[in-house]
Amino acid sequence: MFYVVLLAMVAGFLALRLYSVLGKRSGHEQPLPKPADERAVPRAATRTVDVTPEVREVALPPFDGAAEAGLRQVVQAEPGFDVARFVEGAKSAYRMILEAFWRGDEDAFRGLVTSDVHAAFAEAIAARKEAGHVLDNRLVSIEKAHIAAAGVQGGEARITIRFDADIAAVTRDADGDLVAGSTTDAVETHDVWTFVRTVRSSDPNWLLADTDEA
Template identity: 60%
Template sequence: MLFIVLLAMVAGFLALRLYSVLGKRTGHEQPLPKPAEERVAMPQPQRPVDQPADLREPAQRLMEPQAERGMRAIIDADARFDAAQFLTGARSAYSMILDAYWKGDRETLTWLVEDDVREGFDAAIADREAAGHVLDNRVVAIENAVITDARVESGVAEITVRFDADIAAVTRDKEGNVVAGSLSDAVQTHDIWTFSRRLRSDDPNWKLSETDEA
C-alpha cells in the first residue's frame, strides 16, 4: 500500500524517533534530534549514583515478579538501561507497529520489527491486499502494559511485555463498504510482545522479535 510522499516522511520521522527511545534514558530538557541525527546511536547517560540498583520498587509498578531476575541481568550488562523509559517506549511501539501493519506500511515495519515478525506481517498484508480489504483500525487506549519476562541469552537481551488495550476495528472493501467490525465498539485485546537487542552492539535500539496473544 503506497502513501503520498508527505505522509511517508512523517511516518519515517516518527518511526526513527521511536526506534531510538526504547530503553534509553532521556530528559525533558533535551531538544528533539534532527532526523539525520536519529540514525546515529546517541550516547546515553549513566544511572545516577544516588539511584539504587535494587529493583523491588520498580517491580511493583512496571513488572511481574518473575521478570525481576532477568531485568537485573539486563541492567548489570547495560548500565544505561532504564525500565520505566523502556516501558514508555514499548507503549509507543505497540501503537506505531499496529498502525503500520493496519496501513500496510512495510517500510516502517522494517525499521521496527525483526525479520521473522516482519515476514509474518508481510504475509498477512499480502493476503489482505489480495482480498481487496482495507483495515480502518485504531488503538483507543492502552489500559495496561507490564513487563512479564526478561532474560539475557548469548549476549541478546529480551524483554516481554503484556499489553491490555481497547482497539476499534473495521474492515472495508475496495469501495469503502464495511465488511466487518465497528469503530463505535472497541474490542479488548491482550497481546504479549517480546522486544530484543544485542547488548554489545553499538546500536542501542530494540526491535519487536516475537508476538503472541495472552
C-alpha cells in the same frame, strides 16, 4: 558712600529673611539619616525558604515477580538500561507498528521488527490486499503495559511485555463497505510482544521479535 551703605543694609535684610524661612525647623521635618546609620536604610521584606530538595518517589512500571531476576540481568549487561524508559518506548513502538501494519506500510515498521516478524507481517498484508480488504483500525488507548518476562542469553537481551489495550477494529472491502467490526465499539485486546537487543550494541533500538495473544 551712601550707596555702599544702602546695599549693605539690603543684603543684611535678605540674609535675615532667608534664615527665617530655611534656617529654622518647624518640628515636623524628618532628620536626615547618617551614612553609618543602618537603621535608616530600608530593607526588603524577607522570608525563610526551605531549600531541602524535594524527594520524589519514582513509580516503576509493573512487572511479574518472575521477571525481576531477568531484569537484573539486563541491567547488569546494560548499565544504562532504564526500566521505565524502556516501557514507554515499547508503548510507542506498539502504537507505531500496529498503525503501520494496519495501513499496510511495510517500510514504516521495517526498522522496528526483526526479519522474521517483518516477513510474517508482509505476508499478512499481501493476503489482505489479495482479498480486497482494508483495515480501518484505531488504537483507542493502552490501558496497561506489563513486563511479563526478561533475561539475557547468548549476548541477547529479551523483554516480554503484555499490552492491555482498547482497539476499534474495522475491516472494509475495496468499495469501503463494512465487512467486519464496529466504528463505535472498542474491543479489549491483550497482546504479548517480545523485544530483543544485542547487549552493548552501538544500536540503541530494541526490535520486536515475537507477537502473541494473552
